Amino acid sequence: MIKYILGIDGGGTKTEAVILDIEGKVAGTGTAGGSNTNFISRREAAEAFKQAISGAFEAASVTAKDIGCAGCTFWTVANEVFDELRIPVQPKSFSEHAVAFERAGIEELRGIAIIAGTGSSCGGFSDGGQRFTVGGWGPLLGDEGSAYDIGLRGIKRALWSAEGRLPDTLLVDAVRSYFGIEHAKGAIGKLCDTKINQSLVAGFAMEVSKAAGMGDEAAIQIIEEAGEMLGEMAAFVARQIFTENDGFPVVLAGGVFNMGRLVLDPIRAVILPQFPKAKALIAKMKPGEAVARLAYKKCFGG
Template identity: 25%
Template sequence: MGLLIGIDGGGTKTIGYMVNTSGETIARERTGSLNIHSQGIQKVEENFCNLISILLNENCYTIDDIDLISLGVAGIGREEDRLIFENILEKVKVKNKVLLSTDVQIALVGANGNAEGIFVLSGTGSIAYGIDSMGQEYRAGGWGHILGDEGSGYDIGRNALATLVKVVDGREQNTSLTKEIIKKLNWEKATDVIGYVHHPHRTKADIARITPVVQYCADCGDDVSTRILQEAAESLCELSKTLIRKMPQGGSLTIKVGGGVLENVSIVYDHYVECIKKQYKYVEVSKSLHPPVVGALILGFKRLGISFDSFDFYNGKKVGGEKK
């Protein structure tokens, strides 16, 4: 039938695009995360099947009409985790139609337009990931919120809450950040933080959603909030520097960045660029060309033997690309 599904199975949500081989977008849909560590196998299977069913059924297609599902998934960086996810695909009878990648692989491809370069992500979590001209992969970070995720939305939110409890103790100066957090989360008092963070259904995404509060306070001149955001940028810079040292260098280098924090929080982005340029003047930093789901589509087109120049997946109009 000439249809391709691209899926960005991130840590907090999943986005799917269905396109034809001319690059025209037929459908877009969202569902829950496909991370087996945070969701569990049964929930991941449910989310995946729901996404595929909606994309197909609402457009009167069947799985037989699909040439390929190009899927990038969080939490399958280790071989044993990848095998677990492959078992899910086999169980739902689509394994032979799936090109399986990690979420950060499709993010890099979307960011650069091809499978080469450096990509730094700061969303709910964080990671620096690179592929050199020989296809060798490099990474720093990506260890999850308990062991890492430095400079992420979760990290910013957690540090904001940690600052709040220091204010309660008298170890930190009280600023507008405390009042704005209480207001945002509909608390009566600052000590409600205990019940909030220990709620059985609390997620790392919930903590990450405190980031806009920190951004608002920083934009209003709150020094504590500005410091939290700048420290996040410096953490991301350290991840990036580690990758730069690991990867072979040849002339100029561009780092593409993505994720809600680096794309939307200007203080983090600007301070991050400043930190990188201070040590590596030849390095350029810019935001991603395309979102990760388009990276999945690019890899899918490559697997199908269709050249990718530039498709306007957002408006469903073909801009380039032809069958080889």
């Protein structure tokens, strides 16, 4: 008999595990650092999964043997960890775009999902079940409009301003404070390592958002341009599977959308002239909970 359902979602910055009871109520949650194997080793990702799952077990006062159904993103990592923790089920795998629809409370897998957290991607699902995705190429080759993109552009803008190439901006002081350095150029020593510290750069996006809230023109421009890029990505996907007369949801999932109208208005400005019946919806449910609820539906045929 199924007692508890486990869902675990891994991202570039955070990993979240959520346990539901048989009635679908959240019994416990655990979190850890990032677990995206595009940017960290399989071992590091597995450790993040184990930490998040163990935290959820403790919060819910359950053990591995109590789990009767489970779901995940990053299936290969989850499957390995489940074996190690002796969780007696195999996790069901879900795409981040399907998870986004669940987070927005949309039952039918039809429409567009824009993911903009540490990284970015966009996926679309047509009436006939056709799936079309773009993005997700990582910080070197893509991630347009993501927190990483916003953070990196904010840091660059601060450096150019500090050396006099561009007008002054609040981002210069933000860089000094964020990295704990005396001069903006000191950011080089914090960032130039053997590998990209994706989370560190993405974290600066919050500083860009704060500066924008204080009216800083450079920060405002960076966020608005991020919104335009996300809108263009979504419009491209929509053109592959919908017509201009179709109505469909555009699910917005990820921390970037917490920046509000500065990022949301440009997205709508790109999409709505091409697809007037499209409707943007913010995904509010936590991703780990959404994965658990998708697994719950699989187990109980919902």
